[in-house]
Amino acid sequence: MENALLIGLSRQMALSHQMDVVANNMANLNTPGYKSESLKFEEFIMPVAEFQDMGTPTKSVSYVLDARVVRNFVEGPLNATGNPLDVAISGSGWFAIQTPAGERYTRDGHFTLNNEGNLVTAEGHQVLGDGGPINFGPEEADFVVAGDGTVSSSDGEKGKLKIVNFDDLRQLQKEGGNLYSSTAAGQTMENPRVAQGYVENSNVVAVSEMARMIEVTRSYISTARSIERLADLKKQAVNDLADLRA
Amino acid sequence: MKALQIAATGMMAQQLNVEVISHNIANMRTSGYKRVRPEFQDLLYQNIRQPGANSSESGTILPSGIQVGLGVKTASTYRIMTQGDMTNTEKQLDMAIRGEGFFQIQLPDGQTAYTRSGAFSLDANGQLVTQEGYQVEPSITVPANARQITVNASGEVLVSVDGQTAPTSAGTLQLARFVNKAGLEAIGDNLFLETPASGSPSTGTPNADGVGSILQSFLESSNVNAVSEISDLIAAQRAYEMNARVISAADEMMSATSQLR
Numbered sequence: 001m002e003n004a005l006l007i008g009l010s011r012q013m014a015l016s017h018q019m020d021v022v023a024n025n026m027a028n029l030n031t032p033g034y035k036s037e038s039l040k041f042e043e044f045i046m047p048v049a050e051f052q053d054m055g056t057p058t059k060s061v062s063y064v065l066d067a068r069v070v071r072n073f074v075e076g077p078l079n080a081t082g083n084p085l086d087v088a089i090s091g092s093g094w095f096a097i098q099t100p101a102g103e104r105y106t107r108d109g110h111f112t113l114n115n116e117g118n119l120v121t122a123e124g125h126q127v128l129g130d131g132g133p134i135n136f137g138p139e140e141a142d143f144v145v146a147g148d149g150t151v152s153s154s155d156g157e158k159g160k161l162k163i164v165n166f167d168d169l170r171q172l173q174k175e176g177g178n179l180y181s182s183t184a185a186g187q188t189m190e191n192p193r194v195a196q197g198y199v200e201n202s203n204v205v206a207v208s209e210m211a212r213m214i215e216v217t218r219s220y221i222s223t224a225r226s227i228e229r230l231a232d233l234k235k236q237a238v239n240d241l242a243d244l245r246a
Numbered sequence: 247m248k249a250l251q252i253a254a255t256g257m258m259a260q261q262l263n264v265e266v267i268s269h270n271i272a273n274m275r276t277s278g279y280k281r282v283r284p285e286f287q288d289l290l291y292q293n294i295r296q297p298g299a300n301s302s303e304s305g306t307i308l309p310s311g312i313q314v315g316l317g318v319k320t321a322s323t324y325r326i327m328t329q330g331d332m333t334n335t336e337k338q339l340d341m342a343i344r345g346e347g348f349f350q351i352q353l354p355d356g357q358t359a360y361t362r363s364g365a366f367s368l369d370a371n372g373q374l375v376t377q378e379g380y381q382v383e384p385s386i387t388v389p390a391n392a393r394q395i396t397v398n399a400s401g402e403v404l405v406s407v408d409g410q411t412a413p414t415s416a417g418t419l420q421l422a423r424f425v426n427k428a429g430l431e432a433i434g435d436n437l438f439l440e441t442p443a444s445g446s447p448s449t450g451t452p453n454a455d456g457v458g459s460i461l462q463s464f465l466e467s468s469n470v471n472a473v474s475e476i477s478d479l480i481a482a483q484r485a486y487e488m489n490a491r492v493i494s495a496a497d498e499m500m501s502a503t504s505q506l507r
Contacts, residue, residue, distance in 0.1 A: 019249040019499065020247070032286070082474075114426055115443050139423070210491065
C-alpha cells in the first residue's frame with residue numbers, strides 16, 4: 001500500500017514540472033523567436049521481488065518519470081513591425097550570433113545598430129555575416145535585406161547574413177535571452193529565405209497551453225484525492241483491525 | 247512550484263507591454279514622436295536533466311534533456327526611427343526633416359539635445375527657438391523688420407526685409423546624424439540626448455551627403471500606427487489574462503496539496 005502513495009507522489013512531482021513548463025510557455029507568449037516546449041513522461045518499472053509460483057504472478061510497480069523536454073520547432077507567425085532592421089527567417093535556419101561565450105543561434109531577428117555601426121541583437125551581441133560582423137558607416141542610409149539574406153545600404157553590398165541549419169535540432173540547447181547553443185556546428189545555408197521588416201513571433205498556441213494547464217491541474221487534484229482515499233483506507237484498516245470485541 | 251513565479255514574470259512583462267503601447271497611443275499626435283516597442287527574451291533555463299549526458303555505459307547519450315525555463319524578461323524598449331507622415335501646417339517657422347538627421351537644440355544647461363520636431367518660433371530677440379524657448383543650434387537670428395521668412399531644402403533661412411528686393415541669408419540650419427539613432431535617450435519634450443550607444447553625432451548641411459532635406463511649413467507627425475498599436479494592445483491584454491490563469495491554476499494545485507489529510 002505504501003507503493004500506491006509513492007506512485008501518486010511521483011505523478012504529482014512530474015505534473016508540477018509540467019506546470020512549470022506550461023507557465024514558461026505562457027510567460028513567453030509574446031517573446032519573438034520563442035519555441036514552445038512540452039514535457040514527455042516515461043514509465044519507470046520498479047524492480048520488485050517476484051514470486052512466480054502463485055496462481056497470479058506478482059505484478060511489477062510502475063512510477064512516472066519526467067524524461068525529456070520536447071521542443072516544437074514549428075515556425076511562429078510573422079509580425080510586421082515596419083522596422084528596417086527587423087529580419088525574420090521564413091522556413092528553416094538560424095541567425096548566427098557572436099557572443100563572448102562563442103557562437104550562438106537565434107530565430108529572433110530583432111536587430112539594431114550599436115555606436116560603432118555594427119548590426120547587433122538587443123543584448124548587443126554582433127550578428128554574423130558570411131564574412132564576419134556586418135558594419136554600417138554613419139553616412140549610410142536605406143538598409144535593405146534581400147530575400148536571400150544579402151544586406152546592402154546606400155553604400156553598396158555589406159555581406160550576407162550567416163544563416164545556419166542543423167541536421168538534428170535536438171542538439172540545440174536553450175540559453176535564455178532567445179539564444180540557443182549547439183555542440184555540433186551547423187551548415188551555412190546557401191539559399192535561406194528572409195523577410196525584412198518582420199519579426200517571428202513566439203509559436204506558443206495559447207489555446208492548447210490553456211487546455212494542457214487545465215488538464216495538469218485536474219490530474220494533480222485527482223492524484224491528491226486518491227492519496228487522500230488511501231490515507232482514509234489505511235486509517236480505517238488500523239481502526240478495524242485494532243477493534244477488540246469483548 | 248515555480249509556475250507561480252514564472253507566470254508572475256509573464257504578467258510583469260505584459261504590464262510593461264501595455265504601458266509602452268499606451269505611451270505610443272498617447273503620443274499619436276505628437277509631432278516628431280517615434281514609436282517604442284518592448285523586446286522580450288526568455289529567462290535562464292534550469293537543467294534538470296542535461297541533454298547529451300551519457301545514458302549507458304556503452305556511450306549512448308540522451309538526445310534531449312529536461313530544461314525548464316524560468317519565465318520572460320524585457321530586453322529593451324526599442325525606438326523605431328522610421329519617417330513619420332508630413333502634415334502641412336501653413337506656419338512659416340514649422341520645419342520637417344525628410345530623411346536622416348535631427349535638429350540640434352541648446353538646452354539651458356549648455357548640453358545639446360536633438361529633435362525631429364521642427365515646431366519653432368521666434369523669441370523676443372528674433373532668435374529661432376523651440377516651444378520651450380530653447381535655442382536652435384547654430385543660432386539663427388531673424389531681423390525685426392523681416393517681412394517673409396523662407397527656409398529652403400538645404401536649411402538656409404532667407405529673410406525678405408522691407409525695402410530690399412533680394413532676400414538675405416540669416417544663417418543655415420545644421421542637422422546631426424547618429425550611427426545608431428535608436429540608441430538616443432529620450433528626455434521628454436520631444437528631445438533626445440546622445441548616449442554611448444548612439445555614438446557621437448556628425449553634423450552636416452541638409453540635402454547633402456545623405457542628410458535629409460528641410461521642408462518648410464510642414465511638421466513630421468508621429469510614426470505611431472493606430473491599427474498595429476491596438477492589435478498589440480489586444481494581444482498584450484490576452485497574454486496578461488492567460489498568465490493570470492496560470493497563477494490561479496498553480497494556486498489550485500497547491501491548495502489540493504495543502505488540503506491533504
